[in-house]
Amino acid sequence: MTVERLQDTKPAIDRWDEVFEALSAEPRRQLLVTLMDSPDGRRVPLPDAAVDPSESAECEELRLHLTHRHLPMLAELGFVDWTTDPFCAQRGTRFGEVAAVVELLYANAHALPDQLVDGYRRLEQERDD
Template identity: 30%
Template sequence: MDKVLDMFAKRQRRLILFTLQDGATKHESDFVFRGTDSTDDPHLQLIHTHLPKLAEAGYIEWHRETGEVSKGPRYDEIEPLLDLIDNHADELPSNWP
């Protein structure tokens, strides 16, 4: 559970995971969101921190050469939590996901 909650600790990672719910393959440029957790360059944070961390956990598959991102082999482990958050969005703070 600690590992899962660590993945949800940063808003940008939550948004990446939510964006992949539809099952479509995305490009890493789709995940450069405004209002990220850091004042650092969002793209650098994405490719040096968030995508590698999610890929290492198995929640996403990230192909650095092409920039393609898709659900990883362990995505189904966190999908119930994503559904729970989505189903109770009206009860969560306004900065969620």
């Protein structure tokens, strides 16, 4: 309870730093996008939810990275909640902050340099299929 109150009083600059830190690695971005596409409260299976569908990934290596690096960080920031048995994740209490930034990036992809939106276009195509 005290932790939530402290997080609520965090300066906006700290919250921005945390959102950008969360988005700074592909498995975290992919997991967050998967959660955005899932209904609120639904758990998504890991490691599948953190893999770009157009890429192949070494599942055991990704599982280790998720377990020891990505998921603890996202959970500490309040963006996801996760469990090991079953290995899955769902939206955390602060998920809306990171989802809002991703939605704004998607909505304004036309204004971004082509080098930054190639992956976005691929994700949009997959969302539409």
